Amino acid sequence: MKEILEQSYGFIFEEELLEAILKVAQFKSFKADDYLIEIGDAIQSMPLLIEGAIKILREDENGDEFLLYFLERGDTCAMTMTCCMGNHKSKIRAIAETDGSMLMLPVEKMEEWLTKYRTWRNFVLESYNIRLNEMLEAIDTLAFKNLDERIFKYLSDKVKVLGTTEITNTHQEIASELHTSRVVVSRLLKGLELNGKIKLHRNKIEVLQY
Structure with a gap:
């Protein structure tokens, strides 16, 4: 698993953080169309995507879905991260677009690593920024196109x-x-x-x- 982690995140995270991830991460593979996170789920861990693609959707009161954004290799889900650190239930649905794999990180490590590892803090902030821009783009597309x-x-x-x-x-x-x-x-x-x-x-x- 160390080689897989280094290939996807070695250029982002420092060696000490990579070692910390390896100690607590659980490897999970998935198939296309698998439901990975459901609306209302209690979030126990945060994903780091190693391979494949995942689509993130919202649902209205009638049960209709709306695509927010895709996750690709090297990504994490900012919505999941928010739920992790705020101890909230999931407000999104995550469905595998392709076969793939990810590392699941325990909730209790999220805040600890924010203060302990600079590269983790930068990764989290950049992930929020990317996802926010993608959601704004989705809103603009819906409203103006x-x-x-x-x-x-x-x-x-x-x-x-x-x-x-x-x-x-x-x-x-x-x-x-x-x-x-x-x-x-x-x-x-x-x-x-x-x-x-x-x-x-x-x-x-x-x-x-x-």
Whole structure:
């Protein structure tokens, strides 16, 4: 596990902190579509993503989901971190976008390491900053962009996270994550195809521009 940790975080954390993580971390692997955190869960540990991608979602009172952001290798979840240190229950849902693995760190180490390790404090602050900017971008997209622009941004983000231009999400899955209907998504995807931004195939969407 030490080699895995060093590959993902060796350039971020000092050696002493890496050793401290190794003493308390638990390795956890996951499969695509696994539910990793559910809304209302008591948070006992914080994840450090080693491999794969995870999508973070919110849910409204009707049970409809809205995509906030993706986590990639080297990331942690600021929302989870907030719950850890504030002893609150989870306000987000985390679902694996791909197969992957992560290290789970016990809650009681979060505040201790903030004062003990400079690199951990910098990592936490930078994680908050990145996630805040991504949530502000999500709000701006929802408030100011047309739905076709939101769909194209969603597809472009998927390309960057998954490392492939071929997206296998169904039209219904896209509609659910963007809080709209499948019929509307299908119509707007056809418009994006006519504009040369994507290519629609039977079971996938090929993103031509991103």
